[in-house]
Amino acid sequence: MFLRLIFIFIIICFVVIGGWFFIQQKQNQCNISTSVTDSFIQSEHSLKINNIKINVEVVDTDEKRKKGLSGRSGLAENQGMLFVFDQSRFYPFWMKEMLFSIDVVWINSDEEVVFIKKDVQPCIDEDCQLITPDKKAKYVLEIKAGIADKINIKIGDKLIFDR
Numbered sequence: 001m002f003l004r005l006i007f008i009f010i011i012i013c014f015v016v017i018g019g020w021f022f023i024q025q026k027q028n029q030c031n032i033s034t035s036v037t038d039s040f041i042q043s044e045h046s047l048k049i050n051n052i053k054i055n056v057e058v059v060d061t062d063e064k065r066k067k068g069l070s071g072r073s074g075l076a077e078n079q080g081m082l083f084v085f086d087q088s089r090f091y092p093f094w095m096k097e098m099l100f101s102i103d104v105v106w107i108n109s110d111e112e113v114v115f116i117k118k119d120v121q122p123c124i125d126e127d128c129q130l131i132t133p134d135k136k137a138k139y140v141l142e143i144k145a146g147i148a149d150k151i152n153i154k155i156g157d158k159l160i161f162d163r
Contacts, residue, residue: 106137
């Protein structure tokens with residue numbers, strides 16, 4: 001009888017441990033992003049525009065700004081890259097080494113949209129064209145091409161930053 005109890009106990013242990021490993025493996029699979037954002041850095045930062053939440057990777061150093069989205073394969077519809085500058089200026093952008101099209105939104109220090117360039121195409125030449133806004137901005141938001149139209153972003157719209 002004692003051996004039978006030990007045998008049942010061992011089987012229960014195997015079932016519990018096996019179930020635990022199975023659950024851990026499923027949770028790990030669910031945590032892996034299946035979107036096209038192969039190297040998108042998940043962050044706690046987000047903003048809202050027209051009541052739509054966009055998760056953003058904040059880029060606030062010269063090194064990060066220079067790299068931007070270059071070399072990445074894409075963005076999901078609810079993701080973007082937010083460039084943060086110390087001062088409001090006319091910040092030009094280019095599409096060097098980009099692999100996909102984006103919408104670019106310039107935002108002033110009052111957190112208002114001041115300029116939009118939609119469906120900006122990747123630059124395949126060495127001599128990439130600069131896109132320069134006609135108003136000063138403190139922030140620049142890069143989002144997947146078509147999203148500016150989809151969520152109706154327009155000049156004068158206010159952004160709400162997650163702080």
